[in-house]
Amino acid sequence: MLKATPTALPEVLVLEPRVFGDDRGFFMESWNEAAFHQATGTQVRFVQDNHSRSAQGVLRGLHYQIRNPQGKLVRVTSGRVFDVAVDMRRSSPNLGRWAGVELSAENKKQLWVPAGFAHGFVVLSDHADFLYKTTEYYAPEHERALAWNDPDVAIDWPLATLAGEPILSGKDAAAPRWSQAEFFD
Structure with missing residues (x-):
C-alpha cells in the first residue's frame, strides 16, 4: 500500500501512498502506522502536526532541533x-550531503526526514500548503538553522523559475554557515 524509495541519503525516503481516483476525485491514506513500518522498517510515534502556507519564492529552513531532535x-x-x-550527524558517512525532491499536491509524494537531518523547502508554485508530522514537540530553545545557500553544502535549489532571490525570515537570513553549525553525534 505504501512505496518507499531511498533518496541520495539512504535514511531519507520518498513515500508514495496508493491513490484511488475516479471522476469524483481521489482517496488515499496519508498516514497508516502499520504501512509505514512495513515500507520503511521504522517504528515512529508522532506527537505534533503542523501546517504552513507560503507564497511563491518563500524558502523555509534549513531547520533542526539539536536536543529533542x-x-x-x-x-x-x-x-x-x-x-x-x-x-x-557527525558519525554519518554522509555528513554534509543533501537530498532534494519535488513534493506537490499533484504527485502526492511524502518525504520521511529522520531525526539528525536539517530540513527546508522553497515554494515553486503561487503558494503551497505544507503539512508535516513530527516525532518530538517543537522546542524553540533547541532549534538550530543552517544557511540555505552555504557553499560547503552546495544545495542545487531550483531558483531559476523564481523572480529574484528567495524570501527568507530574519532567522533564516542570519542562519550560521556550515563551519559554525552544531552537529549531532
Missing part, C-alpha cells in the same frame, strides 16, 4: 515545493 513526515496538499534534507 524531530523526525518529520512531510507532504504538500496545495501547490508544489522543492524539499531538502541535509545530514547533520
